[in-house]
Amino acid sequence: MRTGKRKCLQVIFLVVTALLFLPPSYAEVSLHGFLEGNYSFNTASQNPSGSDLKLAEETLQLRLNTEGESYRLVLKTRAIYDHIAGKTRIRLREGYFDYAADDWEVTVGRQVITWGVGDLIFINDVFPKSYAAFFGGKPLEYMKKGIDGIRIGLYPASVSLEIVVIPFFTPDDNPSSDRFWLFDPMPSVTDREEKKPSTTIENTEIALRAYRDISGFDTSVYFYKGFFRQPSLLPEDTVSALVFYPEVSVYGISLQGRAAGGILSLEAGYYESRQDRNGTDPVIPNSRTKFLLGYQRQLRKDFTAGVQYYCERMHRYSAYERNVSAGLPVQKRLYQLVTLRLTRFFMHRNLRLSVFSFYSPSYGDYMLNPEVKYNFTDDIWAAAGGNLFGGGYSWSRFGQMDRDDNIYLQIRYEF
Amino acid sequence: MKKLLAVLIFILILAGNSYGLTGEDIVRKSQNAFFYPGKDFKARVVMRLISRTGKQRIRELTMLRKNYGDEQKYFIYFFRPSDVRGMTFMVYKYPGRDDDRWLFVPAINMVRRIAAQDKRSSFVGSDFTYEDVSGRDVEEDTHELLKKETLQGRNCYVVKSTPKAGDMDYSYKLSWVDETSFLPIKEQYYDRQGELYRVFTADEIKDIDGIPTVTKRTMKDLQSGHRTEVTFTEVHYNIGIDDSLFTERYLRRPPRKWIK
Numbered sequence: 001m002r003t004g005k006r007k008c009l010q011v012i013f014l015v016v017t018a019l020l021f022l023p024p025s026y027a028e029v030s031l032h033g034f035l036e037g038n039y040s041f042n043t044a045s046q047n048p049s050g051s052d053l054k055l056a057e058e059t060l061q062l063r064l065n066t067e068g069e070s071y072r073l074v075l076k077t078r079a080i081y082d083h084i085a086g087k088t089r090i091r092l093r094e095g096y097f098d099y100a101a102d103d104w105e106v107t108v109g110r111q112v113i114t115w116g117v118g119d120l121i122f123i124n125d126v127f128p129k130s131y132a133a134f135f136g137g138k139p140l141e142y143m144k145k146g147i148d149g150i151r152i153g154l155y156p157a158s159v160s161l162e163i164v165v166i167p168f169f170t171p172d173d174n175p176s177s178d179r180f181w182l183f184d185p186m187p188s189v190t191d192r193e194e195k196k197p198s199t200t201i202e203n204t205e206i207a208l209r210a211y212r213d214i215s216g217f218d219t220s221v222y223f224y225k226g227f228f229r230q231p232s233l234l235p236e237d238t239v240s241a242l243v244f245y246p247e248v249s250v251y252g253i254s255l256q257g258r259a260a261g262g263i264l265s266l267e268a269g270y271y272e273s274r275q276d277r278n279g280t281d282p283v284i285p286n287s288r289t290k291f292l293l294g295y296q297r298q299l300r301k302d303f304t305a306g307v308q309y310y311c312e313r314m315h316r317y318s319a320y321e322r323n324v325s326a327g328l329p330v331q332k333r334l335y336q337l338v339t340l341r342l343t344r345f346f347m348h349r350n351l352r353l354s355v356f357s358f359y360s361p362s363y364g365d366y367m368l369n370p371e372v373k374y375n376f377t378d379d380i381w382a383a384a385g386g387n388l389f390g391g392g393y394s395w396s397r398f399g400q401m402d403r404d405d406n407i408y409l410q411i412r413y414e415f
Numbered sequence: 416m417k418k419l420l421a422v423l424i425f426i427l428i429l430a431g432n433s434y435g436l437t438g439e440d441i442v443r444k445s446q447n448a449f450f451y452p453g454k455d456f457k458a459r460v461v462m463r464l465i466s467r468t469g470k471q472r473i474r475e476l477t478m479l480r481k482n483y484g485d486e487q488k489y490f491i492y493f494f495r496p497s498d499v500r501g502m503t504f505m506v507y508k509y510p511g512r513d514d515d516r517w518l519f520v521p522a523i524n525m526v527r528r529i530a531a532q533d534k535r536s537s538f539v540g541s542d543f544t545y546e547d548v549s550g551r552d553v554e555e556d557t558h559e560l561l562k563k564e565t566l567q568g569r570n571c572y573v574v575k576s577t578p579k580a581g582d583m584d585y586s587y588k589l590s591w592v593d594e595t596s597f598l599p600i601k602e603q604y605y606d607r608q609g610e611l612y613r614v615f616t617a618d619e620i621k622d623i624d625g626i627p628t629v630t631k632r633t634m635k636d637l638q639s640g641h642r643t644e645v646t647f648t649e650v651h652y653n654i655g656i657d658d659s660l661f662t663e664r665y666l667r668r669p670p671r672k673w674i675k
Contacts, residue, residue: 028671032497032500034497067671068671069671069672072668098668100668100670105664105668111524112522112523112524113524114523114524114525140523141520141522141523143523144523144524144525153664155659155664160662160663160664211663216515218528218663256528257515257528258513258515258528261513261532262530262532263528263529263530265528296528296530297530297532298530298531298532298533298536300533301533301535301536301537301584302536302537304530345537345540348464348472348537348540348541348542348641349537349539349540350472350540375472375496375498377472378472378473378495378496378497379496379497379498381498412498414496414497414498414500415497
């Protein structure tokens with residue numbers, strides 16, 4: 001937690017420094033935010049820690065926006081009261097300064113960046129996620145976490161460029177083992193020390209995106225050099241292990257445009273596992289090629305369907321097979337996943353029914369997320385839904401969460 | 416003398432034109448007057464969605480449009496309601512084929528394409544459809560000039576437009592089109608049973624920068640009793656909107672000078 005505070009301070013320092021150089025005129029200040037309750041109840045079994053609740057939180061978010069002709073200063077903070085933990089957390093959701101000139105712009109500080117064309121499938125969106133929020137039944141925006149860094153946009157006539165430099169590493173938030181039943185490859189290893197990449201020049205993450213329209217398709221190419229945001233576990237002895245984040249580079253492409261009466265999305269990426277190029281290290285993920293094909297279409301008035309096919313192919317598979325630790329599940333060379341999303345609006349879009357599902361033909365496991373959302377007024381909405389997991393194996397992505405089924409309630413007042 | 420003759424001929428041509436117009440000519444001119452005036456256009460739009468019982472919801476947005484021949488680009492920035500504040504929406508509109516639509520979601524800084532096959536879908540939950548907001552291809556209907564009639568002191572053409580496709584939610588539409596401005600003053604939609612069920616009215620027309628503009632309009636659904644009242648304020652034409660506005664860059668970071 002101390003590093004979290006340090007990071008917050010760093011961001012605030014950057015923002016305040018940037019402010020000092022601002023022309024004071026024409027600033028417009030606005031304050032908005034929301035008050036929200038998020039509650040999630042177990043339906044299959046209690047948490048590992050014995051609670052019936054996966055989530056019981058109230059959140060106050062404040063967004064302070066100061067804006068001039070060519071600059072913005074945004075501070076978005078959250079105060080969260082967690083009933084299960086019995087304590088309050090304060091979080092800086094976003095805190096950045098940005099400046100825009102005619103053909104370039106720069107954003108400095110904590111900011112959320114979303115790349116790629118997948119719907120809840122991320123190949124070239126190499127930025128941190130919160131799977132804890134997603135599986136626990138929080139609104140989707142909580143799934144994306146901010147990065148602490150600098151984003152530069154360059155806009156010459158022919159192509160647009162985004163350059164993201166991230167000196168401070170942020171890992172994904174995974175569901176915690178006291179609230180979720182999760183597969184643990186090393187249950188006897190209780191002493192785990194997390195080692196994040198230190199903040200040095202050579203550890204600075206770089207993400208690039210170049211994009212333009214190519215015959216009606218939004219086309220992007222991507223590059224990332226940094227770290228896996230999912231941890232690897234390196235056993236040191238029988239009871240202790242090191243949790244670390246191996247190096248990775250990603251080379252990718254995406255296309256999205258109108259085709260066959262709908263929206264067609266294509267995305268691919270090559271994940272080069274830089275610390276395990278020959279695939280022999282059982283602790284570090286092998287290099288992989290990931291591919292996504294998506295199609296979205298309006299079936300009729302206010303009713304939309306989206307389907308996706310995703311697969312990832314492991315490279316150096318025979319080396320992986322030879323070296324996989326005894327007693328651990330053996331992954332298939334090809335992992336496949338299909339998704340379906342149906343969304344229907346009623347009552348002048350005040351009522352929304354939706355369902356999203358993941359199903360993996362590789363392991364036979366699934367996740368199902370039906371939801372109903374209603375806007376009581378222009379400022380108050382509530383959503384109720386469920387996250388149902390099952391099928392597959394005790395270690396596969398959704399199969400391991402078989403006992404984590406939950407129903408959730410979200411209610412928000414925005415101002 | 417020559418000058419006078421030229422003026423006379425000019426007047427004759429004008430007069431001849433307006434008397435010899437077909438239903439399709441009138442609808443084409445009406446579309447031009449209603450959806451295409453100026454090289455570009457900007458307005459602050461307030462939509463009141465009012466239920467039968469009088470319960471109101473408000474949508475407030477800035478709409479920017481620029482013409483590219485028959486094609487158009489729209490840029491929309493939402494102020495209200497609060498759950499869409501800061502969202503932007505961009506449409507490239509092409510005659511004769513599906514639009515390109517993009518939505519920007521600020522909470523996660525994400526730009527997405529939106530499927531846009533059904534132009535009869537409601538625009539932001541209002542009684543107006545996408546077609547009502549940005550126009551319907553003239554070729555999609557057959558147009559018949561029924562008569563001329565005076566409506567609210569205006570001389571109007573009354574045109575019946577019947578969709579060529581059979582699977583529409585209405586069977587035909589009657590339009591009262593002002594003879595001078597070519598703006599639609601009233602439109603009546605008849606359902607499959609021939610019952611009147613949906614009515615558009617232009618409630619206020621103002622002259623802005625020399626262009627007659629509908630600044631207040633209502634669409635009422637007679638079956639549900641729900642209606643949407645739309646007010647345009649701060650309307651401007653020919654303000655020199657840059658082409659670059661209609662790009663992902665500005666969708667993600669809407670420029671203050673255009674949206675305020």
